[in-house]
Amino acid sequence: MTKASETTALPPWVRRAILSLLIGIASLWYLRGVVSALRPLLMVLLVSLFLSFALEPAVNRLQRHGMRRGPGTFLVLAVMVAAIGGFGVQVGSLLAEQVTDFSENVPAYLEEIDGWLDDSFGIEHATADLRSEYDSGALAKRLGEVADDLARFGTTVANVMFNLFTVGLFTFYLVAEGPKLRRIICSFLAERHQRHVLEVWDLAIEKTGGYILSRSLLALASSLVHWAAFEAIGLPSSLALALWVGVMSQFVPVVGTYIAGALPLVIALLSDPVDALWVMAAVAAYQQVENYVLAPRITAHTMQLHVAVAFGAVIAGSAVLGVVGALLALPAAATIQSVIAAEAERHEVAEHLIAESSLRRRQGERPPSD
Numbered sequence: 001m002t003k004a005s006e007t008t009a010l011p012p013w014v015r016r017a018i019l020s021l022l023i024g025i026a027s028l029w030y031l032r033g034v035v036s037a038l039r040p041l042l043m044v045l046l047v048s049l050f051l052s053f054a055l056e057p058a059v060n061r062l063q064r065h066g067m068r069r070g071p072g073t074f075l076v077l078a079v080m081v082a083a084i085g086g087f088g089v090q091v092g093s094l095l096a097e098q099v100t101d102f103s104e105n106v107p108a109y110l111e112e113i114d115g116w117l118d119d120s121f122g123i124e125h126a127t128a129d130l131r132s133e134y135d136s137g138a139l140a141k142r143l144g145e146v147a148d149d150l151a152r153f154g155t156t157v158a159n160v161m162f163n164l165f166t167v168g169l170f171t172f173y174l175v176a177e178g179p180k181l182r183r184i185i186c187s188f189l190a191e192r193h194q195r196h197v198l199e200v201w202d203l204a205i206e207k208t209g210g211y212i213l214s215r216s217l218l219a220l221a222s223s224l225v226h227w228a229a230f231e232a233i234g235l236p237s238s239l240a241l242a243l244w245v246g247v248m249s250q251f252v253p254v255v256g257t258y259i260a261g262a263l264p265l266v267i268a269l270l271s272d273p274v275d276a277l278w279v280m281a282a283v284a285a286y287q288q289v290e291n292y293v294l295a296p297r298i299t300a301h302t303m304q305l306h307v308a309v310a311f312g313a314v315i316a317g318s319a320v321l322g323v324v325g326a327l328l329a330l331p332a333a334a335t336i337q338s339v340i341a342a343e344a345e346r347h348e349v350a351e352h353l354i355a356e357s358s359l360r361r362r363q364g365e366r367p368p369s370d
Contacts, residue, residue: 043324048170050328053208055080056175073176077168087243094240203338208331214298215250221294222246222286226264229282233275235268245283253314253326257287309333 035042055076062072174181182201186194223246230238241264248260261283268275310330317329 043321044167045170046321046328047324048167048174050208050331051167051171052174052178053205053331054212055171055209056178056205057209057213059175069178070176073172076175077172081168087247090240091244094237094244097237200335200339204331204335207334207338211331211334217298218290218294219246219250222249222290225286226282229286230264230279233268233278233282235264235275235279236271241267251327253310253330309337 055073058076059069059072062075063069067075182198186197189197223242225242226245227239227242230241235241244263245260249257252259261280264279264283265276268279310333313329313333314326317325317327317332319325321328
């Protein structure tokens with residue numbers, strides 16, 4: 001080998017580094033595919049973990065009253081499934097009924113709109129195209145298909161619950177075998193790390209259980225108040241509407257209140273615009289009572305999150321995991337906040353430094369340089 005070829009050849013360590021880099025890139029690419037393929041399973045595990053945190057306080061209470069952990073877990077899960085299934089059936093039946101009524105009354109609605117436009121603005125036959133579609137059966141067919149879909153909504157919810165058997169199975173074992181699972185995890189850790197793991201685990205259970213408890217109590221109060229209000233107004237299916245308002249306003253983050261109030265408002269508009277005004281007044285009035293009277297008292301000992309933190313957590317959760325992330329964002333943020341508050345080192349605030357800084361800002365002075 002010539003001297004020139006010896007000087008231009010790559011050293012062995014460079015070849016090994018390049019080979020290691022290529023293998024690392026290939027491994028990361030393969031790992032990315034594996035994680036993508038396992039995403040549904042990871043989502044199931046994450047939801048199951050959230051549900052186990054939410055249900056464990058109730059199971060612990062039953063255990064303290066003498067019920068074994070396995071049957072107690074099954075009982076709590078059965079109650080949860082029955083509640084969600086009942087809500088789905090009630091709301092699905094309501095939506096199907098309302099869409100069917102709307103489909104049957106379309107000619108009357110179009111005639112009223114036509115008369116109002118003619119009397120108010122001199123616009124004649126504004127809905128002629130829609131009437132022709134309805135008379136030909138095209139519009140009625142579309143509305144009928146929507147009604148059929150909504151009629152199956154309650155059954156679909158029940159089927160989804162059964163299809164989520166895997167989630168229920170993981171949740172059952174995470175709750176029923178919770179103490180044993182914690183013991184197994186701690187057996188792999190040193191004692192100082194065991195304490196931190198158990199503290200974080202207990203905080204997650206406390207915050208998630210508190211979140212579910214507070215939201216459930218507020219949903220119950222909202223449903224009862226709106227049921228009475230909708231009965232007084234004379235809305236159809238007042239119980240189903242009240243359940244919709246109570247559940248959606250409490251368990252859908254950020255926009256839940258608006259989604260909750262939209263359905264009864266639309267149904268009231270279809271029957272009588274005056275009823276719609278009463279619905280708006282009832283929803284708005286209760287919202288004020290909840291925000292300033294009920295919510296502060298109920299959530300004072302369960303979950304304390306600043307509005308901005310909650311809003312940011314929901315946006316981050318929905319960006320990462322979609323709807324599931326939005327639902328899990330608030331208890332996750334509360335747990336993280338509690339862990340930071342418990343573990344982070346805190347110092348006494350130097351009030352004189354804050355006063356000096358405020359004085360400089362008022363006087364427009366620059367901060368002193370070091």
